[in-house]
Amino acid sequence: xxxxxxxxxxxxxxxxxxxLALACGLLGVFLVLRKEAMIGHGLSHVAFSGLALxxxxxFMPLAVSLAVCLLGAILILEIxxxxxxxxxxxxxxxxxxxxxxxxxxxxxxxxxxxxxxxFLFGDILAISLGExxxxxxxxxxxxxxLRINYHALIFMTFDRETALVSGVRVKQLDRxxxxxxxxxxxxxxKLVxxxxxxxxxxxxxxxxxxxxxxxxxxxxxxxxxxxxxxxxxxxxSYWLDTPAAAMIVFVSxxxxxxxxxxxxxxxxx
Amino acid sequence: xxxxxxxxxxVQEEIIRVKEVSFYYDSIPALEDINLSVVRGDxxxxxxPNGSGKTTLLKLMVGLLKPASGQIFLFGQEIENFRxxxxxxxxxxxxxxxxxxxPISVEEVISSSLxxxxxxxxxxxxxxxxxxxxxxxxxxxxxxxxRPINTLSGGQQQRVLIARALVTEPEILLLxxxxxxxxxxxxxxxxxxxxxxxxxxxxxxxxxxxxFGIVNRHVNKVACLNQKLVYHGQHEEFCSSSVVQxxxxxxxxxxxxxx
Numbered sequence: 001x002x003x004x005x006x007x008x009x010x011x012x013x014x015x016x017x018x019x020l021a022l023a024c025g026l027l028g029v030f031l032v033l034r035k036e037a038m039i040g041h042g043l044s045h046v047a048f049s050g051l052a053l054x055x056x057x058x059f060m061p062l063a064v065s066l067a068v069c070l071l072g073a074i075l076i077l078e079i080x081x082x083x084x085x086x087x088x089x090x091x092x093x094x095x096x097x098x099x100x101x102x103x104x105x106x107x108x109x110x111x112x113x114x115x116x117x118x119f120l121f122g123d124i125l126a127i128s129l130g131e132x133x134x135x136x137x138x139x140x141x142x143x144x145x146l147r148i149n150y151h152a153l154i155f156m157t158f159d160r161e162t163a164l165v166s167g168v169r170v171k172q173l174d175r176x177x178x179x180x181x182x183x184x185x186x187x188x189x190k191l192v193x194x195x196x197x198x199x200x201x202x203x204x205x206x207x208x209x210x211x212x213x214x215x216x217x218x219x220x221x222x223x224x225x226x227x228x229x230x231x232x233x234x235x236x237s238y239w240l241d242t243p244a245a246a247m248i249v250f251v252s253x254x255x256x257x258x259x260x261x262x263x264x265x266x267x268x269x
Numbered sequence: 270x271x272x273x274x275x276x277x278x279x280v281q282e283e284i285i286r287v288k289e290v291s292f293y294y295d296s297i298p299a300l301e302d303i304n305l306s307v308v309r310g311d312x313x314x315x316x317x318p319n320g321s322g323k324t325t326l327l328k329l330m331v332g333l334l335k336p337a338s339g340q341i342f343l344f345g346q347e348i349e350n351f352r353x354x355x356x357x358x359x360x361x362x363x364x365x366x367x368x369x370x371x372p373i374s375v376e377e378v379i380s381s382s383l384x385x386x387x388x389x390x391x392x393x394x395x396x397x398x399x400x401x402x403x404x405x406x407x408x409x410x411x412x413x414x415x416r417p418i419n420t421l422s423g424g425q426q427q428r429v430l431i432a433r434a435l436v437t438e439p440e441i442l443l444l445x446x447x448x449x450x451x452x453x454x455x456x457x458x459x460x461x462x463x464x465x466x467x468x469x470x471x472x473x474x475x476x477x478x479x480x481f482g483i484v485n486r487h488v489n490k491v492a493c494l495n496q497k498l499v500y501h502g503q504h505e506e507f508c509s510s511s512v513v514q515x516x517x518x519x520x521x522x523x524x525x526x527x528x
Contacts, residue, residue, distance in 0.1 A: 033371065151384035158371055158378065161361045165331045166437075167354040168385050213417045214374035 004238055013124045013191075013244070016132045017230040019139035020191050020200065023184045025223030026146055028205030029215075030177060033157050037206075039076075039178065040198035042091040043185045046072030046098030048194050050186075051119050052105035061119075062134060066186040072098055073182040077175055122193030122245035124234065131190055138187045142180050149173055154215055192245040200226060203252040210259035225255050282309035283345065284441050284473050285330055290339030292325055299325045301497050303339070307441070312467045312474045314504075316481045317494035323477040324362060326494065327445050330475070331359050344440075355389045358434030360427075362445040362477075369419050376401055376414045379433045389437055404436040405429075407470075408462060424455025428462065435466075441473040442466070448483075460484050 004010050031037055050068025054061030072094050079090035106116065118126060146153065156163035156170050164170050181201070188197035208221035233248030240247070285307040292300040300322040307313055315323050328334040329341060332348050341348040344356065373381075379401045384390045393400060405411040408428040418426055427447060434442055442463075448456040464487035466472045478484055481491075491507040493500035500507055 033368070151381045151390075152386060154373070154377065155381040155385045158367060158373055158381065159361070161333065162359055162382075162433075163385060164333060165354060165357065165359040166382060166385050167352070167388070209370060209372060212372050215372055215377050218372045 009125050009127075010234070010238075012127045012129060012132050013234055014231065016127045016135040017124060017191055017234060017248075018227060019132075019135040020184075020188050021204075021226035021230045022223060023139040023142040023187060024200040025204050025208075025226035026219055027142060027177075027180055027184055028201040028226075029208060029218050029222045030146075030153055030157060031181065031201055032205045032209065034177070036088075036177075036181075037202045038088060038198070039091055039181050040185055040201035042076070042088075042095035042098075043069055043072060043182050044189075044194045044197045045095040045102070046182075047185050047189055048119075049098045049102035049105060051116065051189065051194075052102045055115060056105050056109050061115075062131065062186060062189065065189060066183065068098075069182040069186050070179060073178045077178055118193075119189050120194050121243060122189075122191055122196065124191045124237075124244040124248075127190060135187050135191075138183050142184060145176060145180060149176070153177075192248055196245045196249050199249045199252060200229070203249070203256050204229060207252070207256040207259040210256075210263045225252065228255065283307070284309055284311075284343070285475070286342040287326070287330065288340045288342070290326075290329060290336040290341060292322070292329060292334060293337050298496060300329075300494075303494075303498050305492055305498060305501055307473060307475055309440070309473055310467075310471055311490050312464070312488045313476070313490040313492060314481060314484050314488040315475065315477045315492045315494055316479065317499075319479065321495045323479075323494055324445055327443055327475070327477050331357060331443055352388070355392065355437035356440050358431075358437070358439035358442040360430050360434060360442070360444040360447050362447075362449065371419065373418055374414075375405070375410065375416055375418055375421070375429050378418055378429055379404060379436050382433045383436050393437065400436055401432075404432040407435055407466075408432045422455070423451040424459060427451060427455070427459055431462065431466075439472070441475065443475045445477045446479065447476070456483055460487055463487060 031039060047065045047069040050065030051061045053068060054064030057064065076090045076094045079085065079093065083090060152163070152168045153173060155166070156168050156173060160170060184201065185197050188200060191197075192200060204225035205218075205222045207225050208218045212218035212221045229248050229252035232251045234244055236242070236247040236251070237244035283306050285305075287303050287305040290300060290303045291298065303326065305326075315326060317323050325334065329336055330343075332341075332351070343351045344353070380397065382389075383393055383397060383400065402411055402414065405414055408431050410425060410428055410432065413421065413425065413429075418429060421429065430447075431442075444463075448459055451459065460483055463474055463476070463484075467474050467487065476484060476488070485504075489504050490502065491500065491504050492498060493507070
């Protein structure tokens with residue numbers, strides 16, 4: 001334990017993890033209530049193609065992934081707006097396209113299997129100092145934009161039509177939410193991996209929705225559940241010698257099941 | 270603003286003016302050549318059978334839909350240039366049929382509207398809590414400020430939405446079948462409240478309803494719609510006109526159903 005706490009690797013993982021938890025905990029509540037829980041999952045597939053491109057070009061995979069993921073997010077919005085499609089069809093199309101492109105790019109170069117694996121399954125204990133800063137900046141952008149638009153987002157999520165009449169810039173905020181999700185997905189790639197990043201956008205928020213009586217406490221609970229999942233997940237993975245990403249998601253699942261059973265006892269804090 | 274519009278605003282106090290408006294869903298006409306005006310202090314009921322274009326007309330009036338032809342003026346300004354949306358309170362159809370799991374308190378419902386855009390936030394930034402309390406007191410719900418909205422009855426939820434509309438001190442309220450799904454007693458209380466807001470607070474009200482009977486004693490003007498404007502005028506004249514007979518033939522309800 002002392003050895004763990006003395007290690008720079010551990011602290012880097014923890015700090016980056018907490019920034020991720022903050023972004024996911026807050027953003028997740030809005031996404032779940034907007035019935036966009038799967039958008040993180042879809043965008044993570046797009047992020048995969050960005051990573052593959054970065055590795056192929058041998059140029060800053062995370063930054064390339066961020067650019068590609070934002071582009072994918074814009075495409076989803078464009079198709080949604082102009083494609084006359086139902087529900088999350090646009091998401092399904094772009095996410096498949098991202099995955100297909102990623103697989104193609106991976107096949108074009110041999111030898112980045114190990115590096116790419118670390119992004120597929122996450123490698124929170126291999127976080128560099130640069131990546132900690134990257135996560136801090138992205139998380140800060142998410143928090144600031146959600147704070148500035150807090151009331152408008154609540155209004156439009158609760159009653160979209162009336163928010164429109166009140167002059168809320170609903171379309172711009174829709175776009176902002178998709179772009180913030182794209183950023184958060186990229187933020188989570190190295191920490192929990194492509195395959196599990198969407199879990200942190202959905203599970204803590206869903207757990208919070210079971211117990212919190214109002215919006216503010218839902219955001220607080222969701223962020224708290226994210227923090228607990230990340231911290232406990234890292235410790236458990238160290239003690240049990242298991243992958244951190246899987247442990248983080250398991251902890252969040254336990255919290256979710258716990259809130260489901262305690263649903264009737266609403267929080268009174 | 271042209272001189273003509275200025276006269277409209279100051280002399281006639283015309284709050285809404287619908288001028289030769291038509292609207293189509295794809296190529297199917299929903300409204301044809303509608304001319305209608307709402308003057309300050311009016312309590313106007315827009316009535317008509319299902320599919321007559323009542324909701325469409327209300328959505329055109331608040332800018333949610335754009336007319337295929339014709340113009341709409343709000344407070345003398347063309348709707349495209351109108352920005353003072355806090356002067357308008359809107360309550361949509363089935364407004365209370367929101368997500369029952371949505372975690373939001375009564376206070377948050379109202380404060381989210383009060384802070385929803387910079388213009389409204391700056392105008393009402395002082396004493397926000399008191400403003401929220403006052404708007405809740407107007408609808409008789411000040412004690413429920415901290416309650417999650419999904420724990421209130423349908424009638425109470427409806428009144429919270431009125432309080433949300435009132436908090437930005439609007440000059441007109443537009444409501445679309447606001448009591449759908451609310452029991453009859455709560456409906457009567459709700460329309461009594463609207464009548465009181467109209468008389469005591471001089472709030473102009475436009476109400477879309479298919480059940481004219483229950484609002485009958487509160488309104489002073491009636492617009493009767495069936496794609497075209499069949500009647501638009503004073504309430505008393507409407508009740509004695511032949512339009513009433515025509516509407517009864519069409520199965521339209523002029524008296525409320527008591528189940």
